[in-house]
Amino acid sequence: MIDLSKLDLQREKSALHLDLIKKFIQENELPSSFLSTAWQYYLPLSLNLLQWSQEKRTQDGKSFILGINGAQGTGKSTLAQLLKSLLCEFGLNVVTLSIDDFYLTKNERNQLASSTHPLLKTRGVPGTHDLPLANQILDSLAALPSDEKISSLKIPRFNKAIDDRFHNGDALPNQFVDIIILEGWCIGAKPQPLELLETPENELENSEDLPGDWRHYINQKLADEYQVLFSKLDYLAMLKAPNFEVIHLWRSQQEEQLLKQQSDTLAKSQIMNSTELKRFIMHYERLTRWMLKEMPQQSDITFHLNDNHSIVKQDTNNANWTHYIKSCQLMLVTDLDASLLDEQYSWTAANQSLAQLRALSFPVIFNSSKTLAEMIPLSEKIQQQFQSPPTAIVAENGGLIAYPNDAQYNISVSSVDIKAILKVAHELRRKNNYLFTGFSDMTPEEVSSATGLELKAASLAKQRNATEPLLWYDSQEKLIEFKKSLEDAGIRIVLGGQFIHLMGQADKADALQQLRAYYIKKHPSHHWLVVALGDSPNDQIMLNKADLGIQIPNKKRPPFNLSTTHSIQCTEYGPAGWQQGIREILQSFYGIQF
Numbered sequence: 001m002i003d004l005s006k007l008d009l010q011r012e013k014s015a016l017h018l019d020l021i022k023k024f025i026q027e028n029e030l031p032s033s034f035l036s037t038a039w040q041y042y043l044p045l046s047l048n049l050l051q052w053s054q055e056k057r058t059q060d061g062k063s064f065i066l067g068i069n070g071a072q073g074t075g076k077s078t079l080a081q082l083l084k085s086l087l088c089e090f091g092l093n094v095v096t097l098s099i100d101d102f103y104l105t106k107n108e109r110n111q112l113a114s115s116t117h118p119l120l121k122t123r124g125v126p127g128t129h130d131l132p133l134a135n136q137i138l139d140s141l142a143a144l145p146s147d148e149k150i151s152s153l154k155i156p157r158f159n160k161a162i163d164d165r166f167h168n169g170d171a172l173p174n175q176f177v178d179i180i181i182l183e184g185w186c187i188g189a190k191p192q193p194l195e196l197l198e199t200p201e202n203e204l205e206n207s208e209d210l211p212g213d214w215r216h217y218i219n220q221k222l223a224d225e226y227q228v229l230f231s232k233l234d235y236l237a238m239l240k241a242p243n244f245e246v247i248h249l250w251r252s253q254q255e256e257q258l259l260k261q262q263s264d265t266l267a268k269s270q271i272m273n274s275t276e277l278k279r280f281i282m283h284y285e286r287l288t289r290w291m292l293k294e295m296p297q298q299s300d301i302t303f304h305l306n307d308n309h310s311i312v313k314q315d316t317n318n319a320n321w322t323h324y325i326k327s328c329q330l331m332l333v334t335d336l337d338a339s340l341l342d343e344q345y346s347w348t349a350a351n352q353s354l355a356q357l358r359a360l361s362f363p364v365i366f367n368s369s370k371t372l373a374e375m376i377p378l379s380e381k382i383q384q385q386f387q388s389p390p391t392a393i394v395a396e397n398g399g400l401i402a403y404p405n406d407a408q409y410n411i412s413v414s415s416v417d418i419k420a421i422l423k424v425a426h427e428l429r430r431k432n433n434y435l436f437t438g439f440s441d442m443t444p445e446e447v448s449s450a451t452g453l454e455l456k457a458a459s460l461a462k463q464r465n466a467t468e469p470l471l472w473y474d475s476q477e478k479l480i481e482f483k484k485s486l487e488d489a490g491i492r493i494v495l496g497g498q499f500i501h502l503m504g505q506a507d508k509a510d511a512l513q514q515l516r517a518y519y520i521k522k523h524p525s526h527h528w529l530v531v532a533l534g535d536s537p538n539d540q541i542m543l544n545k546a547d548l549g550i551q552i553p554n555k556k557r558p559p560f561n562l563s564t565t566h567s568i569q570c571t572e573y574g575p576a577g578w579q580q581g582i583r584e585i586l587q588s589f590y591g592i593q594f
């Protein structure tokens with residue numbers, strides 16, 4: 001049984017991550033657009049890190065080390081701090097390091113400039129870091145708390161305003177560190193082929209390093225000592241700027257922010273003006289351009305930024321994808337209508353694949369626009385047929401998630417309340433004479449007629465908490481106008497296979513993140529890989545956010561584009577297409593024939 005009186009309490013509880021991100025944005029004076037970036041891209045990464053760190057600690061008792069690469073101004077330190085905040089909320093102990101903190105002191109760089117090359121006076125390029133100290137700190141952190149010889153070690157911190165280290169570093173923690181985050185502009189970089197060093201990259205190299213001694217020194221250091229440091233990384237993420245030219249603008253913005261933060265007159269005087277900054281960035285240009293070209297093939301995940309710092313897409317790089325997927329526990333998250341279910345609401349054509357998934361103990365989770373009242377009986381029928389344990393259920397397009405708890409469900413709601421949605425929609429209809437009919441307007445008999453559901457099922461379909469399906473009878477122009485007015489009120493329109501759905505900001509993709517977190521905590525020894533299946537534009541974002549998306553063709557709509565790195569395009573409809581996609585996975589990766 002479901003206690004619907006607890007919905008408001010669960011709604012508040014489920015918004016914890018969202019509130020944490022909003023607080024982070026406020027404290028760091030970030031633009032409001034960062035909320036979408038953090039929610040869609042960085043929160044899923046934090047959930048993966050939670051899982052991977054637990055696995056590594058179980059297997060060898062060591063810390064998980066994440067590297068973050070990105071040119072100046074891409075937001076590396078912001079990402080590192082947000083991940084730390086999210087992971088600490090999960091109960092993990094996290095330490096963030098920047099390769100900038102391991103710059104040689106100003107005096108050491110002056111000595112290096114005198115003995116090797118004058119350009120090494122400027123911090124930043126490989127060869128200007130204290131690599132022995134960086135390796136020692138990283139190794140010591142990963143060995144905590146068993147290493148008792150590190151009590152005197154301090155994590156250095158660098159003051160860019162004075163171009164030198166702070167006098168006092170940070171003490172190492174006295175307990176196990178779950179995750180170490182190492183961020184920096186050249187983290188994970190590979191050396192250039194020697195033939196690319198022959199021609200000067202810019203005015204600085206042409207006038208002050210024409211023979212190439214400086215750039216050869218940098219490249220050699222990168223090929224040797226830096227690869228030792230980078231080999232310690234378990235995972236590498238890249239924040240990829242759209243081009244080198246925009247990096248100068250972003251670095252200028254960093255200097256402006258640095259100036260605002262300084263109260264000391266001497267420190268303010270050390271901050272670079274535009275001419276000094278132009279020269280400074282030229283020190284980084286060669287390797288930055290090389291990484292923009294080469295790094296996406298090396299990093300485990302690449303976040304592609306536009307000129308406004310927003311992420312336009314992400315790429316994952318699993319070179320050994322077949323081996324990777326074999327080591328995972330699959331979590332199947334599926335749409336229902338025209339996907340697992342046909343027009344008669346039957347799943348018979350998918351029976352063989354459902355039986356195989358049950359034998360492998362891979363959970364099948366429903367993620368539909370249907371109500372929870374509709375989905376629980378359906379879920380119980382399939383569980384009884386295949387003798388499978390209860391799974392979570394995602395209802396009303398991600399607006400509501402029910403987690404199994406013995407014979408009951410714990411309900412989490414993360415959307416705008418249905419009463420608020422109806423109030424806005426009905427007022428707009430009254431004011432503008434829009435022609436539409438929603439489920440709230442229909443009798444059970446009318447819902448049955450519109451959907452093909454039996455009368456009892458139609459009654460269940462009307463028991464909604466977070467979304468309103470409707471039939472639109474007006475023009476496309478009026479629909480666009482209606483959509484804009486709803487968005488102003490915080491309500492979205494999503495196109496389904498048959499109906500238009502009015503809903504809050506939560507969606508099917510958001511549910512994937514919460515499901516992953518739930519199953520990680522429930523089964524921490526498993527490495528979960530999410531496979532999503534769907535047929536309509538309403539499923540598009542869910543498939544794109546999954547590790548592997550399976551698109552089933554829809555008889556009424558053209559196929560949509562999938563941006564996920566790994567995807568399968570089925571050719572059969574409904575449950576037959578559903579089985580086609582599952583069969584391809586099980587045959588290709590597990591050698592299972594059926």
